[in-house]
Amino acid sequence: xxxxxxEYLIMNEGRTTxxxxxxxxxxxxxxxxxxxxxxxxNPKILRYLQHRSNxxxxxxxxxxxxxxxRQQILSQKLVDxxxxxxxxxxxxxxxxxxxQFVDIHLHGKISDMTNEEKLEEIKRIEVHxxxxxxxxxxxxxxKQNREENLILPPGYIRDY
Numbered sequence: 001x002x003x004x005x006x007e008y009l010i011m012n013e014g015r016t017t018x019x020x021x022x023x024x025x026x027x028x029x030x031x032x033x034x035x036x037x038x039x040x041x042n043p044k045i046l047r048y049l050q051h052r053s054n055x056x057x058x059x060x061x062x063x064x065x066x067x068x069x070r071q072q073i074l075s076q077k078l079v080d081x082x083x084x085x086x087x088x089x090x091x092x093x094x095x096x097x098x099x100q101f102v103d104i105h106l107h108g109k110i111s112d113m114t115n116e117e118k119l120e121e122i123k124r125i126e127v128h129x130x131x132x133x134x135x136x137x138x139x140x141x142x143k144q145n146r147e148e149n150l151i152l153p154p155g156y157i158r159d160y
Contacts (some may be wrong), residue, residue, distance in 0.1 A: 002042075004024070005021050005025035005039055006045060006048055007052070008020075011056075013053075017036075019036050020032075021036065022035045068094055068098060069099050072091050075087045077091035
């Protein structure tokens with residue numbers, strides 16, 4: 001019963017009381033409050049609660065790998081359902097999280113820029129590229145919610 005008490009407290013942290021945890025663990029509703037108070041005075045129970053709480057928190061920690069894996073699962077689920085156009089958003093998030101995509105915001109229309117201005121802009125944003133030499137994509141977000149993706153040949157930015 002002590003383990004059930006602890007597990008219920010941990011898994012329902014912030015959503016339950018110690019008394020409710022004691023009742024759920026099998027203690028009598030009449031004495032649940034006193035039992036819960038007694039359990040919380042037990043050093044072994046406190047150590048176990050701390051240990052399990054750390055384990056649970058570690059499992060739910062958001063890391064880059066956990067985040068990318070979650071986005072991949074959601075994207076694949078949409079593809080399996082035939083909703084490939086909706087999966088694009090998750091693919092963008094995956095690309096950003098892994099450093100394959102970089103958002104660069106330009107004000108104006110890229111078609112209004114001269115080739116010289118485009119090259120100057122490319123030079124200016126070169127520092128935003130990833131360290132992956134095979135990554136040659138550059139996502140440009142334009143005003144008026146227009147987007148254009150520039151796929152540049154390998155080494156283009158460094159060889160201008």
